[in-house]
Amino acid sequence: MADIVFIEGLVVETVVGVYDWERQVTQNLVIDLEMAWDNSVPGRTDEVADALDYAAVSARVETCLQALRPQLLEHGAEELARVLQDEFGIAWLRLAMRKPGAVPAATAVGVRIERGVR
Ligand SMILES: Nc1nc2c(c(=O)[nH]1)N=C([C@H](O)[C@@H](O)CO)CN2
Numbered sequence: 001m002a003d004i005v006f007i008e009g010l011v012v013e014t015v016v017g018v019y020d021w022e023r024q025v026t027q028n029l030v031i032d033l034e035m036a037w038d039n040s041v042p043g044r045t046d047e048v049a050d051a052l053d054y055a056a057v058s059a060r061v062e063t064c065l066q067a068l069r070p071q072l073l074e075h076g077a078e079e080l081a082r083v084l085q086d087e088f089g090i091a092w093l094r095l096a097m098r099k100p101g102a103v104p105a106a107t108a109v110g111v112r113i114e115r116g117v118r
Pocket residue numbers: 016017018019022071072073074099102103
């Protein structure tokens with residue numbers, strides 16, 4: 001499947017981090033998602049029910065990460081991938097999770113994972 005639905009730069013405010021002080025505050029995570037989907041069906045029908053609804057996925061990303069409050073980005077990414085694949089029937093996805101400002105000398109730090117079969 002070559003077709004993709006994507007979400008770029010989704011900001012989610014949540015508790016995240018391994019240090020004691022990080023468990024006392026909220027910080028922003030920035031999520032990029034590429035998700036395999038057959039866009040030819042909604043392309044024909046013009047029905048959102050046939051599409052992978054990026055608004056619904058975005059809302060679920062936020063609730064998932066705010067409930068999870070991960071220590072590691074790796075755990076946040078893994079759980080988020082699992083939830084999205086299970087709940088939306090996404091066969092393959094690529095997910096990047098950035099933590100702005102975590103390393104002040106770096107432009108960005110984070111993790112990127114791919115799960116499933118494309
Ligand atoms: N590979 C990772 N390394 C680190 C993480 C992480 O989630 N994955 N997290 C931290 C701290 O929480 C840091 O972001 C605080 O600034 C350190 N290394």
